[in-house]
Amino acid sequence: MGDFTVRLDETFQNIKLIKSYCREEYEISRAKVIIDKFLAIFKKAAYVESAASPIMEILGGLAVAIVIFYGGVQAINGETTSGAFVSFIAALLLAYKPLKALSKLNALMQEGLAASRRLFMMLDVEPESKIDETQAITDLKMYNIKFSNVFFSYKLGQNILNGINIDIKQGQTIALVGGSGVGKTTVLNLLQRLYNVSSGDICIGGININDIRLDVLRKNIAF
CATH class of the missing domain: 3.40.50.300 (P-loop containing nucleotide triphosphate hydrolases)
Known part of the structure; x- marks a missing residue:
């Protein structure tokens, strides 16, 4: 991400020189190399996240099973009522998914806000008129x-x-x-x-x- 930011900064700081020497395509190709590397990193991160999610689900399932076992033993021994035990399990299961989603909310919001600020700054820039390939003048004979x-x-x-x-x-x-x-x-x-x-x-x-x-x-x- 740092390399990409530096490359963008260099490009924007020298945009007049780049346009003057018609180096737009070259700079696009340089940026594309970094973007491809960036994409590979994101794919790797997504793979790790997708692998971690099933592990967390398994651990969560084991935790619920342990609670059910422990609560069941207490209910059998008369240390708690079966109604209280079932109510606790139901509340635990209902709260599990929202709490899991809530734990990821802040990270997702921060990523979205950071990306949106940079994106909207770019979108607000007025585009330069594109080169019209149909224009007749493609060669200059005089230079007055x-x-x-x-x-x-x-x-x-x-x-x-x-x-x-x-x-x-x-x-x-x-x-x-x-x-x-x-x-x-x-x-x-x-x-x-x-x-x-x-x-x-x-x-x-x-x-x-x-x-x-x-x-x-x-x-x-x-x-």
């Missing part, structure tokens, strides 16, 4: 990059980029300079469609990046 009146905000009403315009010719080298938090990294993230612009257009070679297949777009970008 143009940002046209691009606005973007991580939070509603708090723009990081306000109508920026950038025109980079193919082969040209430029530098984005500015203080921390002004949007330099955001520009690169938008270029890779790690986020979608709030408004405006980003084009490569005159083609809007939304019309370029996502894996093709990211394979042509490195940093």
Whole structure:
């Protein structure tokens, strides 16, 4: 479980790099190896639990038999009444199954709560738009990059980029300079469609990046 948690943490911490280099399938295969090991451990635990349950049933049956024998001897010797003895046995048998189930309740609840917290955190994440294999643009011929009146905000009403315009010719080298938090990294993230612009257009070679297949777009970008 620890290895799986560490692997997930590494993946989520570096999700932008993984997407940038189209390594999703590789990371999925790495996670699958750990999940398979995890599954084998759970199967072993289930086997042990299934083997332990009959043993507990046998021990419980022996305990009931001993109580019946001891109580029967007392009833025969007149040390207790047969009615009291039968009532005790009936109460014991009725209470046995609920008490056995109750002993497992806390462990089951804790497992369920721990699993549900992680599961719902994942389910609440908005999915990235899937790569559309039917999109026509699968090859880029020109690499001019143009940002046209691009606005973007991580939070509603708090723009990081306000109508920026950038025109980079193919082969040209430029530098984005500015203080921390002004949007330099955001520009690169938008270029890779790690986020979608709030408004405006980003084009490569005159083609809007939304019309370029996502894996093709990211394979042509490195940093």
